[in-house]
Every structure is written in structure tokens, then in C-alpha cells.
Amino acid sequence: MTGPVIGAADRRVLCLVPAHDEEATIGLTVKSLSRVWAISEIVVVADGCTDRTAAEASAAGARVLAGQQRLGKGRALDAAIDRVERPHTFVLVDADTGEPRARLNVGKSASSLAAGFNSVWVTKAKTRTVFRYNARSHRRVAGGSVEIARPGQNIAVVTGARAVWVGVRNDDPDDRSAETVVRIDPSARTQQPIQVAGGVQDLAVGEGAVWVSNRFGSTVTRIRVSDGRQDVVRVGAGPKGIAVGEGAVWVASSGADEITRINPRSLEKKSIALGAIPERVTVGGGSIWVTAKEAGRLIRIDARTRKVLERIDTGPRPYALDVTRGRAVWLTILDANGLQRVRFHRPR
Known part of the structure; x- marks a missing residue:
């Protein structure tokens, strides 16, 4: 594998x-x-x-x-x-590319990016600007970038539910006052700041809501897109990565050696023991994929039965991951300063 x-x-x-x-x-x-x-x-x-x-x-x-x-x-x-x-x-590169138009040069210190609305949106930790690039021309959209009005560090950006969402963390890492998720209208470039008492660790969008894994406690905050109402769900200690897919929200809890499945409507939750400290999570190919950095493993969970299918030895400190076309998982290996591919078949 x-x-x-x-x-x-x-x-x-x-x-x-x-x-x-x-x-x-x-x-x-x-x-x-x-x-x-x-x-x-x-x-x-x-x-x-x-x-x-x-x-x-x-x-x-x-x-x-x-x-x-x-x-x-x-x-x-x-x-x-x-x-x-x-x-x-x-x-x-596709065979009919011909002459490349340009390189998408976003400069240094990019902390997060997301694709949506025919654009690529880039945040940088050292500036409050969210940069917008045309996905076809690779050029910065004139007048399209947004200066976040809320002070802090832009640490995450996602798109969905007809908006761009930016997670803003307090400048002082010891400051435990409320942090902010900013909703940006991509057409009007208007901003709506939403305070999140539990802080911002990671963001995901889906099932009619923005989901925030909280930095200050063992919780996840659901922000309903329709009315802005917030609901707080208690999960395992130390929530890190969060993802939406296969009809649920999935949260990696680094302090509890488990992943939590949240029903996006009832907010009922189930914990799945991993036997290792999870870091990041993604969804694809009928499975939930979790990196266990310290154990050096990629853990695969069947999205339907919620049972652990495999614990795959990857090498030291796997971290970020993504699924391509539902047939392979790519992940970064921090200690090897490289990438690894894991092929898979969909669970029967």
C-alpha cells in the first residue's frame, strides 16, 4: 500500500x-x-x-x-x-498546454489558500490582506484583494456557501480572548466579522455551516450560514484538523487519540479510537484519512461502518494530506522533507 x-x-x-x-x-x-x-x-x-x-x-x-x-x-x-x-x-501538465502563460507568484509567507469563484484566494500571516488571483490569467485581480478590518493573523481561508471565509487568530499567542471568522462577499468585497469565543484552529465549510475547530478548548463551533447562529459541540481534547464529507463533520482530537464524527444536523457525535495522536484529516474515496504524526502512520476509516480499516506505516512524522480523484492519498513527510503516495481501493 x-x-x-x-x-x-x-x-x-x-x-x-x-x-x-x-x-x-x-x-x-x-x-x-x-x-x-x-x-x-x-x-x-x-x-x-x-x-x-x-x-x-x-x-x-x-x-x-x-x-x-x-x-x-x-x-x-x-x-x-x-x-x-x-x-x-x-x-x-496537459499535453495541449502549449506555451505557459505565467507563474502564479504570490510571494513569501503564504499561510493558506483556497480556490473558488474563478479565483485563488491567498492569506499571509504577516499581512491582513487576502489576495485574489484570477484562476485563468494567474494575475492578481485588480481591486479584488481584501484588507481584513479585524486585527490579527490570517491563518486559514476556505470557500463555500457563496462566500470566502477567513480565520483570524490573535496576534499574541497567549491572548485567549475571542478570535474571528470573517465572511467576505466575493462580489461586493464586504466583510462580516463573526466572533468565535473558543478561538480558531482550522476551518471547513459544508452542510449549511462553517465549522471551526477551537483553539482554546475541546470544542468545535458550528456557525449556521442562514442566520449566523452558533452552536458549540464538545469533542475530544485538543481539536486540530477538521473536514466535511460523507454526510458528517470529522475532527481530529490530538489530546484524546481519537477522531470525532459529528452529525451536522442533530450535532450528535461518536468517537472513534485511533490508538495514536491524530493531526490532520481529509475525506475521499469512501474513507476518512487521518495522519498520526508522532506514530508515523496514516490511518484509514471506513466512512460507512466507522471502523478503522488500516494503519499504514508511512515513515516519520506524516502531516498534511489530500485525496486525488478518489484513488490515491498524498501526504507530506516532515522528517524526510518529502511526499508520499498511498494507493487504495474503495471499501466494499
Whole structure:
């Protein structure tokens, strides 16, 4: 189940370009990518091509992995990843990209980002501005950035429920007064500050509410989008990551070695013992995925039965994670300064 850890000593950036019958554009794409100084190697994955895609890619300077039978983009990429030497970073580019327009340069100290409303929204801990970039042109939207009126550090941003939501933490880490979630209307750029007595650790949006894991206590705050009403739910000690999916809210409780499932309507909750300290949580592929940083494990829970399916050894200190296309989990390995991929099948 586990993939190899990509070590800190290998800083190669490998660009994968999946292609099926793209002879008209693949040469231009490869040549334009070759001018990107950070890319160490370009590999074109020719998926059952019937034209000159492989020849054009090779002539432009790419390494070509060709398959006679068409597998489809996802399976072809999975097969290619298993055949190449592991780099420090993978970059995925479509074969018909041609000449890249621009790099999305957001500067230093970005603390969080979220996609929504045809834009990418970026927060930085050292400024109160939420920056807005056009998702197509990669340029900052003129007049689109928002200066948060509430003092503090912008530590999280999410989109959903027709708004952008920003978590603002007090400047002084020992200040335990109420912290703030700010609702931004992306069209009018108006702000609505919402005080959260329990503080802000992480945010998630879904099931008609904004969910806040609280920094000051063993609680989660539900902020109803319709009327702003707040309800506080007690969970395990030390809530950290929070996610919404599979009809529930999932909270990693680092002080209780458990994950809490909250019914988003009744607020009834069930605890699932993990036997390890959880850090971050995400939902995908019919499962709940939890990183246990100190135990060096990725824990998989069946979303339907709520039973632990697997405890996967990952290497030292796994942290952030995400699920891609419901078929693989990617996670960061802090002590290896790298990434790891874990493939999976949906639970039956």
C-alpha cells in the first residue's frame, strides 16, 4: 500500500505530460516546459497514441514512455509514476498546454489558500490582506484583494456557501480572548466579522455551516450560514484538523487519540479510537484519512461502518494530506522533507 518516501537529498522536479494523439501541440508544450529552469526532466506519457505524438515529443527533447494500449489518463499516469525514478517533486501538465502563460507568484509567507469563484484566494500571516488571483490569467485581480478590518493573523481561508471565509487568530499567542471568522462577499468585497469565543484552529465549510475547530478548548463551533447562529459541540481534547464529507463533520482530537464524527444536523457525535495522536484529516474515496504524526502512520476509516480499516506505516512524522480523484492519498513527510503516495481501493 505504501509508496516510497521522496528524500530530501533528491531535489529533482519531474514534469509528467500525459498525451493521447496530441501531435499538433506536444512539441510546443515540451519546448516551452524546457525553458522552465526548475524542471529537471520532462516525461511524456504517450497513452495508446495512433499518430506521431511520441516522435514529436522525443524530437522536442522529452523522454517518452509509450503504451500500445490506451489506459486512460489516470491509469497511464499511475503506470508511469511506477516506472520513473522518484523525484523531489512531480509536476503534471496537459499535453495541449502549449506555451505557459505565467507563474502564479504570490510571494513569501503564504499561510493558506483556497480556490473558488474563478479565483485563488491567498492569506499571509504577516499581512491582513487576502489576495485574489484570477484562476485563468494567474494575475492578481485588480481591486479584488481584501484588507481584513479585524486585527490579527490570517491563518486559514476556505470557500463555500457563496462566500470566502477567513480565520483570524490573535496576534499574541497567549491572548485567549475571542478570535474571528470573517465572511467576505466575493462580489461586493464586504466583510462580516463573526466572533468565535473558543478561538480558531482550522476551518471547513459544508452542510449549511462553517465549522471551526477551537483553539482554546475541546470544542468545535458550528456557525449556521442562514442566520449566523452558533452552536458549540464538545469533542475530544485538543481539536486540530477538521473536514466535511460523507454526510458528517470529522475532527481530529490530538489530546484524546481519537477522531470525532459529528452529525451536522442533530450535532450528535461518536468517537472513534485511533490508538495514536491524530493531526490532520481529509475525506475521499469512501474513507476518512487521518495522519498520526508522532506514530508515523496514516490511518484509514471506513466512512460507512466507522471502523478503522488500516494503519499504514508511512515513515516519520506524516502531516498534511489530500485525496486525488478518489484513488490515491498524498501526504507530506516532515522528517524526510518529502511526499508520499498511498494507493487504495474503495471499501466494499
